[in-house]
Amino acid sequence: MSTTLFNLQSxxxxxxxxxxxxxAGDIFDVYSDILVLSAFKNGFVPVxxxxxxxxxxxxGINVYNLPETDMKxxxxxxxxxxxxxxxxxxxxxxxxxxxLANKRNFSHGTLISRYRDLGEYLNRINDPGTExxxxxxxxxxNQGISHTxxxxxxxxxxxxxxxxxxxxxRIFANxxxxxxxxxxxxxxxxxxxxxxxxxxLDAAIGELRALMNQPLSDLSTRAIGTxxxxxxxxxxxxxxxxxxxxHYAELITNELYELYGLGIMPGTLHLKLTALSPSIRxxxxxxxxxxxxxxxxxxQASHAPNPPIYPQDAAAIVIAIARIxxxxxxxxxxxxxxx
Numbered sequence: 001m002s003t004t005l006f007n008l009q010s011x012x013x014x015x016x017x018x019x020x021x022x023x024a025g026d027i028f029d030v031y032s033d034i035l036v037l038s039a040f041k042n043g044f045v046p047v048x049x050x051x052x053x054x055x056x057x058x059x060g061i062n063v064y065n066l067p068e069t070d071m072k073x074x075x076x077x078x079x080x081x082x083x084x085x086x087x088x089x090x091x092x093x094x095x096x097x098x099x100l101a102n103k104r105n106f107s108h109g110t111l112i113s114r115y116r117d118l119g120e121y122l123n124r125i126n127d128p129g130t131e132x133x134x135x136x137x138x139x140x141x142n143q144g145i146s147h148t149x150x151x152x153x154x155x156x157x158x159x160x161x162x163x164x165x166x167x168x169x170r171i172f173a174n175x176x177x178x179x180x181x182x183x184x185x186x187x188x189x190x191x192x193x194x195x196x197x198x199x200x201l202d203a204a205i206g207e208l209r210a211l212m213n214q215p216l217s218d219l220s221t222r223a224i225g226t227x228x229x230x231x232x233x234x235x236x237x238x239x240x241x242x243x244x245x246x247h248y249a250e251l252i253t254n255e256l257y258e259l260y261g262l263g264i265m266p267g268t269l270h271l272k273l274t275a276l277s278p279s280i281r282x283x284x285x286x287x288x289x290x291x292x293x294x295x296x297x298x299x300q301a302s303h304a305p306n307p308p309i310y311p312q313d314a315a316a317i318v319i320a321i322a323r324i325x326x327x328x329x330x331x332x333x334x335x336x337x338x339x
Contacts, residue, residue: 003029003172005226006179006233007186008243010302013161017302019168019247020158022186024179027051027172028058028088032134034125035089036118038141040100051136059086063094074124077117089134093121097143106143111150114138115157123163132168140173147178148185155189179233192237198311204318205231211325217332219255220325223248227318239301241314246298248321249291252328256280259331269295287327290320 003025010017023030037051044064046056056062063071063081070082074093081092095118098106115138122133138154139145151171158169173182186192208224216224226244246269253272257265260279266272273291280288297317300306309317 004232005229007183007237008230008240008247009186009190009192010243010246010298011159011161012302013164013166016167018158018161018164018166019243020155021168021170022182023170023172024175025172026054027134027136028054030134030170031087032089032132032168032170033130034091034093034133036093036095036133036135038097038114038136038138039094040098041096043096043100044094055092059088061086061092063092074121075117077114078121091130095135095138097139106139106145108145108149108153111139111143111145112153115153119157119161122161122166126163126165128165131166132170133166134170134172136172136174137178147173147181151182151185152189155186183233183237187237190239192239192308197231198315201231201311201315201318204315204322207322208318211322214329216325216329219251220329223251223321223325227321238309238311238314241317242297242301242309245294245317245321246302248324249294249298252324253291255328256331259335283331284327287324290324293317293320294324 003023005021005023007022009020009022011020012018027035037055039052044052046053046062046064048057052063061083063083066081066083072080072082074080077096079094079096081094083092095114097114098110118135118138137147137150139150140147154171173179205228208227212221212224212228226248227241230240230244250269253269253276254265256276256279257272260276262275262279266275273288273295276291277288280291294317297309297313301309
């Protein structure tokens with residue numbers, strides 16, 4: 001089963017936007033700075049079929065027998081581990097749910113309490129080098145909590161974060177069957193309208209698929225993969241295209257700023273685009289306009305009270321990204337062939 005991004009949302013946290021990415025599939029397929037796994041009290045035995053078992057199978061990491069010096073209790077129910085370097089995460093954290101002997105007593109209230117514990121932990125993260133976190137939908141396995149109740153508790157916790165330095169939280173459901181249910185609930189919570197396809201949007205997606213047949217940079221490949229994932233998801237929102245477009249605009253603007261050698265990079269997308277304007281316009285007027293389009297739609301999609309993004313808007317976003325990718329890949333090719 002491949003791991004698929006099926007929804008994107010953005011919430012304001014103090015002085016920055018926090019991007020929330022929803023995936024169906026394997027949590028070990030996508031790198032994040034922090035990986036949070038749930039466990040019974042001291043239940044870190046790598047039993048096959050559990051996340052701790054998968055951790056051992058995928059990365060050869062077993063924390064059950066770690067010395068106490070490599071286990072730091074951040075709070076009553078949160079433990080940080082020191083583990084060997086790997087390609088999946090930099091820091092491993094366990095959220096202890098309940099003792100194994102009392103597992104039948106786990107309730108929805110217990111889950112809300114654990115989400116509160118996690119939120120308090122996230123609010124203490126202010127390391128500039130720690131920007132992303134991955135976690136599964138808590139309580140939906142052995143504890144028997146429904147996907148909708150778990151996602152409601154999680155999003156309520158994220159919405160009320162006020163100090164965290166995290167920029168991306170990735171949430172993983174272990175079943176494709178959950179996508180439709182989760183999308184419906186996510187869009188209800190964030191007041192997003194559901195999407196329907198149009199011939200124009202289908203044509204724009206087709207253009208992206210054609211681009212995938214060409215040799216591309218990792219940045220372009222990831223951007224196309226994200227949009228194709230969104231186009232395949234059922235019951236999603238067109239606002240997710242706006243968030244994805246804004247996220248891509250941030251990444252590609254950083255790359256272009258360095259390619260043009262413009263020195264110290266400003267902190268906001270608006271200021272970066274302003275500084276880039278003369279250089280980009282000298283090469284291509286339309287690329288600058290497309291970048292501004294992505295910025296504007298991203299701002300619109302990030303806030304629920306704004307008008308929703310409609311199918312024609314989503315098509316414009318996809319087309320803009322396709323044009324920017326063509327420009328960026330040509331720019332890279334010309335630099336590589338320059339003597």
